[in-house]
Amino acid sequence: MTNISKLEARKAYLKNIRHPTTNEIIDKGLCLWFPAPHSFTGEDSVEFQVHGGTAILSALMLALSKLGFRPALAAYIDFGEEENIETETFKVCNSDLIDLSNKIQKHLLDDRKGEILRNGIKSIILGEPNVGKSSLLNHLVNRNAAIVTSIPGTTRDIVELTANIAGYPILLADTAGINRNTTDIIEKEGIKRAKDQAKMADFIMLVIDASKYKASNQTFKEYLSNYVKSLELECLLLEKNNLVNNCIIILNKIDLLNEVDRKNVQKQNVISISCANEEGFEKLLEKMSEKFEAICGNPTAENPTIEKNYDVVLAAQEIRKAARELGKITGHVSTEEILDIIFKNFCIGK
Ligand SMILES: Nc1nc2c(ncn2[C@@H]2O[C@H](COP(=O)(O)OP(=O)(O)OP(=O)(O)O)[C@@H](O)[C@H]2O)c(=O)[nH]1
């Protein structure tokens, strides 16, 4: 080891690497000598390619430190008192780090947006029996996942599935139609489950039957207000008499309305659809995606990342630090795995 500097510069030698004092062989491996200033750090440097393993690496690092060597990465990054790192580099690193730290802070204060996006947006379809909730679910997922019949009270339990709607991961739940007057024990339990699940939902679709609204002869506002009351959903859906932000009103069965009624309905702040005629789904998806973005942000928007023009060595160190901090929260994160990916993708030797 003490003879390293006698090697011809920038040539690989296969050598027995011996401890400088005990003369014990630590490993047999490749040694390359890079005298200053033609090295990665500008200082005298040596590169070893050894067999790996914790024992060999720590014995080698310990022996090298006895000879006054430091790991090249640390030598470069531990620039506190180094003269050869330009002031400009400090400034750029500093501002990049502050920027990255701000971005991470912003993401941490995101109202659970990231968590909702990762776990799927909990979405629920609510309404009275027979309004077309299960038909809506089937249209949204493009398959007959829930049973649809003309008998009110068809859906008894929650039908839950995962879907990708407008690019967002969704946990979509169809529920039993809410019917206050039922005496059926199973239906009652289904309604209780629907309401319990609704309390935990990130997004609610309240479905109304357009033909029933028409038959009521009420204004839409009156009908909606009475509808919410009759379902006993005021606490969940209303805030100071206004609809909560994470809920949309869907008026289904507009195929049962005549032209004039349809036009009137379209003036209301609702999404009119017909599951029977497959109408209105474009607008519905547009509205859903607007709401999803408000709930959990845009999944394609930029996340805090190490930017492309970032120095790759510093970036690797930052990722190492970030992984360590994340590891405290999530459990162990192997920096080796992360660095492997960086080195593989950035193609920077070792
Ligand atoms: N005309 C018309 N009928 C529809 C439409 N959507 C659903 N239906 C019919 O309405 C009936 C009830 O549909 P479902 O989807 O089972 O209604 P639901 O709200 O899930 O009913 P429950 O499970 O009983 O609460 C069925 O006969 C459907 O074919 C629509 O857009 N137009």
Ligand SMILES: [Mg+2]
């Ligand atoms: Mg149903």
